[in-house]
Amino acid sequence: xxxxxxxxxxxxxxxxxxxxxxxxxxxxxxxxxxxxxxxxxxxxxxxxxxxxxxxxxxxxxxxxxxxxxxxxxxxxxxxxxxxxxxxxxxxxxxxxxxxxxxxxxxxxxxxxxxxxxxxxxxxxxxxxxxxxxxxxxxxxxxxxxxxxxxxxxxxxxxxxxxxxxxxxxxxxxxxxxxxxxxxxxxxxxxxxxxxxxxxxxxxxxxxxxxxxxxxxxxxxxxxxxxxxxxxxxxxxxxxxxxxxxxxxxxxxxxxxxxxxxxxxxxxxxxxxxxxxxxxxxxxxxxxxxxxxxxxxxxxxxxxxxxxxxxxxxxxxxxxxxxxxxxxxxxxxxxxxxxxxxxxxxxxxxxxxxxxxxxxxxxxxxxxx
Amino acid sequence: xxxxxxxxxxxxxxxxxxxxxxxxxxxxxxxxxxxxxxxxxxxxxxxxxxxxxxxxxxxxxxxxxxxxxxxxxxxxxxxxxxxxxxxxxxxxxxxxxxxxxxxxxxxxxxxxxxxxxxxxxxxxxxxxxxxxxxxxxxxxxxxxxxxxxxxxxxxxxxxxxxxxxxxxxxxxxxxxxxxxxxxxxxxxxxxxxxxxxxxxxxxxxxxxxxxxxxxxxxxxxxxxxxxxxxxxxxxxxxxxxxxxxxxxxxxxxxxxxxxxxxxxxxxxxxxxxxxxxxxxxxxxxxxxxxxxxxxxxxxxxxxxxxxxxxxxxxxxxxxxxxxxxxxxxxxxxxxxxxxxxxxxxxxxxxxxxxxxxxxxxxxxxxxxxxxxxxxxxxxxxxxxxxxxxxxxxxxxxxxxxxxxxxxxxxxxxxxxxxxxxxxxxxxxxxxxxxxxxxxxxxxxxxxxxxxxxxxxxxxxxxxxxxxxxxxxxxxxxxxxxxxxxxxxxxxxxxxxxxxxxxxxxxxxxxxxxxxxxxxxxxxxxxxxxxxxxxxxxxxxxxxx
Numbered sequence: 087x088x089x090x091x092x093x094x095x096x097x098x099x100x101x102x103x104x105x106x107x108x109x110x111x112x113x114x115x116x117x118x119x120x121x122x123x124x125x126x127x128x129x130x131x132x133x134x135x136x137x138x139x140x141x142x143x144x145x146x147x148x149x150x151x152x153x154x155x156x157x158x159x160x161x162x163x164x165x166x167x168x169x170x171x172x173x174x175x176x177x178x179x180x181x182x183x184x185x186x187x188x189x190x191x192x193x194x195x196x197x198x199x200x201x202x203x204x205x206x207x208x209x210x211x212x213x214x215x216x217x218x219x220x221x222x223x224x225x226x227x228x229x230x231x232x233x234x235x236x237x238x239x240x241x242x243x244x245x246x247x248x249x250x251x252x253x254x255x256x257x258x259x260x261x262x263x264x265x266x267x268x269x270x271x272x273x274x275x276x277x278x279x280x281x282x283x284x285x286x287x288x289x290x291x292x293x294x295x296x297x298x299x300x301x302x303x304x305x306x307x308x309x310x311x312x313x314x315x316x317x318x319x320x321x322x323x324x325x326x327x328x329x330x331x332x333x334x335x336x337x338x339x340x341x342x343x344x345x346x347x348x349x350x351x352x353x354x355x356x357x358x359x360x361x362x363x364x365x366x367x368x369x370x371x372x373x374x375x376x377x378x379x380x381x382x383x384x385x386x387x388x389x390x391x392x393x394x395x396x397x398x399x400x401x402x403x404x405x406x407x408x409x410x411x412x413x414x415x416x417x418x419x420x421x422x423x424x425x426x427x428x429x430x431x432x433x434x435x436x437x438x439x440x441x442x443x444x445x446x447x448x449x450x451x452x453x454x
Numbered sequence: 455x456x457x458x459x460x461x462x463x464x465x466x467x468x469x470x471x472x473x474x475x476x477x478x479x480x481x482x483x484x485x486x487x488x489x490x491x492x493x494x495x496x497x498x499x500x501x502x503x504x505x506x507x508x509x510x511x512x513x514x515x516x517x518x519x520x521x522x523x524x525x526x527x528x529x530x531x532x533x534x535x536x537x538x539x540x541x542x543x544x545x546x547x548x549x550x551x552x553x554x555x556x557x558x559x560x561x562x563x564x565x566x567x568x569x570x571x572x573x574x575x576x577x578x579x580x581x582x583x584x585x586x587x588x589x590x591x592x593x594x595x596x597x598x599x600x601x602x603x604x605x606x607x608x609x610x611x612x613x614x615x616x617x618x619x620x621x622x623x624x625x626x627x628x629x630x631x632x633x634x635x636x637x638x639x640x641x642x643x644x645x646x647x648x649x650x651x652x653x654x655x656x657x658x659x660x661x662x663x664x665x666x667x668x669x670x671x672x673x674x675x676x677x678x679x680x681x682x683x684x685x686x687x688x689x690x691x692x693x694x695x696x697x698x699x700x701x702x703x704x705x706x707x708x709x710x711x712x713x714x715x716x717x718x719x720x721x722x723x724x725x726x727x728x729x730x731x732x733x734x735x736x737x738x739x740x741x742x743x744x745x746x747x748x749x750x751x752x753x754x755x756x757x758x759x760x761x762x763x764x765x766x767x768x769x770x771x772x773x774x775x776x777x778x779x780x781x782x783x784x785x786x787x788x789x790x791x792x793x794x795x796x797x798x799x800x801x802x803x804x805x806x807x808x809x810x811x812x813x814x815x816x817x818x819x820x821x822x823x824x825x826x827x828x829x830x831x832x833x834x835x836x837x838x839x840x841x842x843x844x845x846x847x848x849x850x851x852x853x854x855x856x857x858x859x860x861x862x863x864x865x866x867x868x869x870x871x872x873x874x875x876x877x878x879x880x881x882x883x884x885x886x887x888x889x890x891x892x893x894x895x896x897x898x899x900x901x902x903x904x905x906x907x908x909x910x911x912x913x914x915x916x917x918x919x920x921x922x923x924x925x926x927x928x929x930x931x932x933x934x935x936x937x938x939x940x941x942x943x944x945x946x947x948x949x950x951x952x953x954x955x956x957x958x959x960x961x962x963x964x965x966x967x968x969x970x971x972x973x974x975x976x977x978x979x980x981x982x983x984x985x986x987x988x989x990x991x992x993x994x995x996x997x998x
Contacts, residue, residue, distance in 0.1 A: 155761040251642045255664070255979070325755055326827055329980075336979075337648060418827045419755025421980040422664050 099217030128220055132209055136358060141171040143357035146404070147411050154415045178353075181346035186248070189343070193247035198344065198351035200240030205358040207233040212365045213291050213374040215396035226287035227279060230366060231272060234321070237359065238264040241323075244352070245340035256339030259329045259422055263320055266429040267327075270317035273437040274310040277444045278370040281307065281453065291374035297381060298373040302453050306444035311371045313433055313440070315409065318363035320425070322356060325414030329422055360407055368402035375399040458532070461498055462489075475717075475932055476521075478533040483547050486536045490550040493522060493532070500524045501532055503844050503860075504554035505934070506960035508945045509564035511593045516545045518564060521932060521943065521960075522554075525844055525858065529865040533932065538570050542593075546619070546627070549575035556847040559968040567592035567681075573627055577616045582674030582997060584610040591682050592956075634670050635660050642979075646675045650753045650983045653993030655967065657982070664978045669971040677997040684957040689715050689924045690789060692957060697783035699961060700995035702742035703937035705734040708787035710935035713868065714944050715789050717933070718926045726914040727791035728870050733804070733907050734774070734786060736900040740811070741770040742938035743851075743893040743900075746990045750890065751822055753987040754831050759822055766807075766814050773803045789924065791917030804908045811901045818894060832887035836973045836985035839884055846972065847965035850940025852989050855892045856884035862936040876902050886988035893990075923952050937962055939990055959998055963991035 105127075109120040145160065145167065152159030160167030186194070211226040213219055223229070238261060245257020281303045282290045293299070300307050320327035329339075336342070341352045368374060375395035379387045420428070447453060459471045462479055466489055470480040481489050493501040501522035508519040517537040524530055538545035549572035551558040561572040562581040569590035572578060580587065588603055589596050615631045622628055635641055635658070645656035654675035660667040680699065684692040696707035709731050716723060744767040751759035771781045776797040778784040786793050797803070822828050838848060843856040853860045861878040863871045879895040881888035926948040933944045940962030947956040966989045974982050 151758075155758045156765070157761065251640070255642070255661075258663075328755070415758050416821075417756065418751065418822075418825065418831055419980070420827055421831060421978055423978065424830055 102217065132206070132220070136206060136209065136354075137175075139361055140354040140357050141175060143361060143407070144171040144174065146407070147357070150408060150411050151415045154412070175350070178350040179347055183346040183348060186343055188249045190247035190249070193243045194343075195348070197240045197244035197247060198348045198355075200243065201237050201355045202240075202351045202358075204233055204235075204237035204240065205355045205362055207236075208362040209358075211287050212362070212399075213287050213369055214399055215375045215394065218375075218396060219287065222286065222288050224289075225285045227275060227285045227290065227366075227370075230362075231268075231275060234359070234362060235264070235268055237355065241340050244344070248340075248343040250343055252336045252338075253340050253342050256329075256336045256342070260323065260340060262422070263323075263327065263329060263425060266426055267317045267320040270313055270429060270433045270437055271321055273434070273441060274314040274317065275366075275370065277306060277310040277437070277441050278303070280441070280444050280448060287369065287374075290369060291376060294373035294376050296379060297454060298371065298376070298378075300371040303444060303447070304454060306440050306447060307371065309436065309440045310444070311367070313437055314367055314370070315406070317429075317433065318367065319410050319413055320429075322359040322363055322410070324356070324360065324410060326417035326419050327425060328414070328419060329425060360410060361403060364403040364406035364410070365399070367406045368399060372402045372406075373398075458499065461496070462492075465489075465492055465496075474533075474930065476531045476533050478519075478535055480535040480537075483536055483539050486534075487548045487550060487553075489534065490520075490553045493534070494553050498527075500526050502526070502554075504550075504556055504560070504847060505531070505941065505943050506945070506958065507557065507560040507564055508956070508958040508960075509568040509570060509592060510947070510956060511568060513594050516542065516568060516570060516593075518547060518570065519930075519945065520550075521945070525860070531866075531932065531934075542595075545570045546573055547571075548573050548621075551575050554847075555842070555845040555972075556965050556968060559964065563964075566590070569593065571619050573619050573621050576618050576632070578618050579616045580674075582677040584674070585613055586611055591679060634658070635668060639667065644979075644982070645672075650986065651993070652749065652986075652991070655991075655993045655996075657970070657986075659979070659982065661979060664980075666974050666977055666979065666982060669974055669982070671967050671970055673967065673993070674997055676994050678994075680998045681957055681959060684954055686953060688952050689926070689954065690922075692954065693788060694783070694785050697785055698994060699959065699998060700937055700939060700942075700963065700992045701782060702745060702992065703738055703939065703942070703995075704782075704784050705731070705738045705786060706935055706937045707942055708785070709735055709869070710933055710937075710942050710944055712787045712789055713935065714931055714933035714946055715924070715926070718929070718931045718946060718948065719789070719920075719924055721790055721918065721920060723791050723918055724914040724916065725870075725912050727916050727918075729907055729911050730792050730796060730916065731787055732870055732874075733904060733911075734784075734792075736903045737770050737773065737804075737807075739900045739938050740897050741767045743897050744770075746893055747818060747822075747890070750987040750990070751828075753983050754828065756822060756825075756828065759818070762814070762817065762821065766811065769807050769810070773797075773800065773807065776800070776803070788917065790920035791915070793917070795916045796911070801908055801911070804904055808901055808905055808908070811897065815894065815898060823891070823894070829887070831980075831984055832890060832988070833883075833885060835886045835977070835981050836988060837883075837885050838969065838973050842969070842972065843884070846969040848940070848969050848989070849965070850937070850962050851879075851892045851896060852889050852966060853940060854879060855881045855888035857882045860941065862934055862941060866934065868935060874903050874906055876900075886984050889988040889990075925950070925952050926954075939963055939966070939992065939995070961995040961998065963993075963995040966991040967996050 109115050109123060110117060149159045160170035163169040163173050208230050210220045211230050241260045242257045245253040278299055279285055281299055282293045284290060300311055341349055344352060375398050377390035377393060377398050459477060462469050462471060466481060466485055468482060468485060472478045493499050501524045503523045503525050505521040505523055510517055510519060515537050517535060520534045522532050536547055538547050540546045547570055549561055558575060558577060561575050562579060564570050565578055566580040566582055567590055614634055616634050618630050618632060619627050620630055639660040642659045642661055643656060644659050645651040646654040656672040658670040658672055680695045693708060693711060696711050697704040699707055744763040748760035748763035774784060775781050777800055778786040838856045840857045843853045843858045849860045857880055859865060859878060859880060864878045876899045879892045879899060881892050928948060928950040930947040935942050942962060943960030945958035946954055949955040970986060974985055
């Protein structure tokens with residue numbers, strides 16, 4: 087009894103339907119107007135969350151990196167350096183956008199927007215909390231995979247339109263890398279969709295009410311999780327897969343020529359992509375916003391239910407992000423040929439085998 | 455030594471042999487190439503390592519002094535003096551680029567400073583100065599009026615061509631202008647402003663996708679003309695330049711020049727000063743190798759390693775600061791000993807350092823060397839065979855990683871090194887990993903040397919009395935010491951005045967940069983960074 091009560095009060099659908107009621111019934115607006123206002127509200131909210139998350143992630147990475155490198159990280163601006171990223175972002179906002187000769191001006195200006203739009207669109211289907219989701223439709227996870235690969239287009243355009251040999255090499259590397267690793271991401275997502283039996287985000291999350299998929303699918307799910315983590319790191323161009331922007335080889339790779347907020351867009355998008363891939367990992371493997379439930383431990387499960395669902399989701403994201411950041415600051419960078427070898431000779435065959443294994447396990451009913 | 459003299463006299467009756475601090479053979483240019491081949495190939499001579507080429511302007515004549523070492527036969531050094539033919543407009547010597555590979559680079563340097571043309575050398579461009587420079591600075595009649603070569607804010611003129619003087623079969627000498635790269639090569643400029651060249655060095659890299667086809671090393675961006683400047687200063691005043699070549703081997707280089715001048719002036723220094731100098735050399739070596747590991751790992755993308763290695767380096771710099779009063783340009787060794795006595799806490803500081811080194815070495819091995827990606831990036835990358843290492847004159851840890859026993863502290867021991875117990879670190883793989891591991895192990899050996907010395911610093915004066923203005927007798931001298939990056943050679947010629955007539959510095963980093971093209975061909979761009987990092991060159995050292 088208590089369990090349902092708590093989840094009901096923490097359901098964000100209550101808030102959203104209250105707003106909807108207010109607009110349509112109390113104020114008597116027509117439904118098209120109500121929808122427009124709701125869309126604007128969602129857009130503003132999204133932008134705000136987007137900016138705040140990016141700022142948080144910059145600080146988060148700097149602190150973790152400092153910890154790994156026996157330093158303290160930013161401490162001067164605000165308590166524990168909390169305001170450091172605000173200062174940095176303000177600085178980047180007031181920087182001049184340098185006009186370059188010989189660049190393809192339209193594509194050069196378009197590229198950073200493509201990159202940032204791709205990561206922003208992925209936000210639409212992330213399961214933020216119980217009932218807190220921007221759009222819920224039956225191919226949610228497919229949509230997510232689709233929009234996140236628009237980003238590579240922006241990177242290719244940036245590298246090509248800059249009229250610089252370093253950026254061109256960076257874009258070439260990036261193209262090869264992201265197209266290859268998209269396969270691994272796709273296949274490990276597919277493995278988990280097999281297990282869940284649905285592509286709807288709500289469906290996937292609800293399916294993990296009893297137990298997270300990572301445990302439900304045991305061996306193949308864990309393999310898929312590891313592969314997903316590796317591929318996601320490559321997909322977000324982060325170390326040790328940061329070849330497109332390998333600073334010791336290509337100065338800054340594809341975004342060498344960008345300045346001011348256009349550079350800032352690439353920079354933000356990188357952090358937001360980190361959040362998006364962590365979000366997808368927690369959605370597919372760690373139950374999205376579902377609390378940690380252990381079958382049979384009723385008291386424990388009950389306590390877990392008292393934590394708001396959005397907190398669960400964010401904690402899971404930050405933990406997975408921590409692992410990916412940890413990779414970056416402890417591993418040296420791979421070389422382009424070994425990077426592609428890793429994908430095509432190891433990850434892809436393992437992934438295909440894993441998909442078959444998962445299908446067999448589901449067929450035999452060996453899931454937990 | 456006598457039988458070498460006989461052997462050369464028998465083969466080349468026109469050669470004149472004299473004994474200075476090394477055996478010196480004087481030979482006319484027409485026979486020089488034959489002598490070079492004989493010196494390298496003859497099993498009784500076997501001078502396979504060309505240490506340096508000293509360009510000389512004796513006012514009445516011009517020429518070169520070549521210093522060579524035999525790596526198989528007792529590591530003895532021979533000098534060959536060759537006078538240039540032709541007038542001062544265009545003096546000429548035959549090139550020996552086909553005998554010693556490194557000569558290609560050294561001959562360019564001599565051409566740059568003296569205008570001596572090396573016939574048959576395929577690449578006779580200037581090496582350091584820009585291509586429109588007027589005059590040859592190290593000639594004694596060089597006009598250094600700033601209006602002739604004004605400082606310009608314009609970009610340096612670039613050329614896709616080099617020049618070469620080739621001798622036709624009928625003896626005529628013809629100038630040709632071959633292309634450096636093929637016409638449709640995709641050439642990427644890596645440097646001079648690039649995070650991984652460790653200074654202002656520029657690689658013009660022809661690439662095919664990610665694969666490197668050819669590299670043209672373009673240097674001289676930090677050339678300060680140390681050799682030219684030294685000719686107008688007293689001997690004491692030339693010393694501070696040694697801090698500014700390879701700034702991580704500042705003590706070692708000072709040690710070399712001080713030894714050279716002291717030997718020339720007949721000064722004997724106290725035992726205490728010798729011990730202090732050697733201890734400082736070894737501390738520098740540890741600090742230098744620590745920094746190498748940090749920056750090398752950073753080049754490979756493992757940024758965190760830098761902080762772990764800098765911890766040890768900081769501790770060493772603190773020790774040096776307390777004794778020398780500086781953390782970078784120490785200017786500590788001076789003629790007659792060292793500048794000031796050791797800090798009262800020096801021994802304890804060194805002991806503290808020695809206590810933390812083993813744990814740190816263990817940590818470096820655990821954190822980086824065993825890493826699977828690190829292995830992939832380093833093993834088998836930039837393979838340099840022992841023969842190539844000798845031919846290209848790559849000394850120091852990089853040479854030893856190829857199996858070439860070239861540690862002067864062992865093979866031609868100087869100062870108090872003969873009394874000390876340590877091992878020369880050798881590896882056979884010759885790849886980037888071997889170069890990394892040799893340096894790691896050299897830290898351990900340097901720590902061993904320090905352990906033996908730290909409790910045995912004898913009492914005595916730290917500096918003997920030396921006249922404020924030193925006058926050296928007429929003559930010339932040759933000295934080599936082991937810097938942190940390899941053989942550091944010095945040639946000094948005196949005309950009896952208070953200033954050096956010619957001071958030639960043979961740095962270890964110049965050949966290290968020269969070999970990059972040879973070992974990167976067919977590798978990836980990322981490998982260029984790994985190879986460049988593992989060779990560990992210091993740009994101010996090669997540019998001087």
